[in-house]
Amino acid sequence: MDRDDSLLSDWRARALALEEEVGRAVIGQSRVVRLVNIAVFARGHVLLQGDVGVGKTTLLRAFSQVLGGAFARVEGTVDLMPNDLVYYTYIDAQGRPAVEPGPLVRDGENLAIFFFNEINRARPQVHALMLRAMAERSVQAFNREVKLPHLLVFADRNRVEREETFEIASAARDRFMMEITIDAPADEAQRRALVFESRFHDTDALIGALPSAMVPHQELGELGLALQRGVQAAPALQDYALALWRATAAPADYGVKVSGLDTSQLMLAGASPRGMSLMMRAARVAAWLDGRAYVTPEDVQSVFVETIAHRLCYQPVYELQRHEIAPHLMPALLGAVAAP
Secondary structure (H helix, E strand, O other), rough: HHHHHHHHHHHHHHHHHHHHHHHHHHHOOOOOOHHHHHHHOOOOOOEEEOOOOHHHHHHHHHHHHHHEEEEEEEEOOOOHHHHHHEEEEEEOOOOOOEEOOOOOOHHHHHEEEEEEEOOOOOOOHHHHHHHHHHHHHHEOOEEEEEEOOOOEEEEEEEOOOOOOOOOHHHHHHHOEEEEEEOOOOOHHHHHHHHHOOOHHOOOOHHOOOOOOOOOOOOHHHHHHHHHHHHHOOHHHHHHHHHHHHHHHHOOHHHHOOOOOOOOOOOOOOOHHHHHHHHHHHHHHHHHHHHOOOOOOHHHHHHHHHHHHHHOOOEOOHOOOOOHHHHHHHHHHHHHHHOOO
């Protein structure tokens, strides 16, 4: 067994143990926990969709606890400016102006998870700063470059209120590996537990009960590279992924039908090369978590919706309906493209 194989075998056990612990704090969300775990080990940023109070912050705090790195959070508001993420000013005890690092740079290289709550309430200037931090994992602050090598950005959008919001541009959405929807559990027993079991009412105690730093988060980057090298995609699997890519741009050419839509006039642009690359990164992690060193069509299908749907660009007449169209279009794409 070479060094990469040994590393992957050891880390897989840790990754599954980490997932199990998070599942103790965030019940009824096993698929969501698996997808976030995939994003963590694929080193990809995530958009979260969900109503208020479904556990998005609890989920991210739980991952931060078991990963061991620092967790920071900012609330999107219409008056938030880029500098508010980098520094803040105040009057100290002596009555003098003082400057302190903001939430994005306060923990420096130890920052593991940054949660941007209601990112669509922030202005495009703030989105631009986040895009740079996400792409380069660094930011300029205090006349120097602050490196954020272990940073993962999670952001959620307010999907109920539309006043004073700024929709994320297509280029910004494309920076996120996944968009994951979190809904309240459907299971009656789980709903009862969330409402009536007191341990779910104190988030600090709930998160504090989880093991701390189960994995050294500083090593996740090296692991991610080894994982992408070690999990193989056969030529037939590659052909399948490329066919899915073409189908996202020209669904009618593959016989994709969606009730009430002319699929030949639907798309402005399909998935980007970056999007397909991120999909395959996620599929490799999914295969690894299932104990395989090769990707299957099922691995691709398991992450296809979350990695691709948010980055598709519809013709302007359809763009405002994207959240109604995607749930029908994405399964239709998977059904139309033959798997090997």
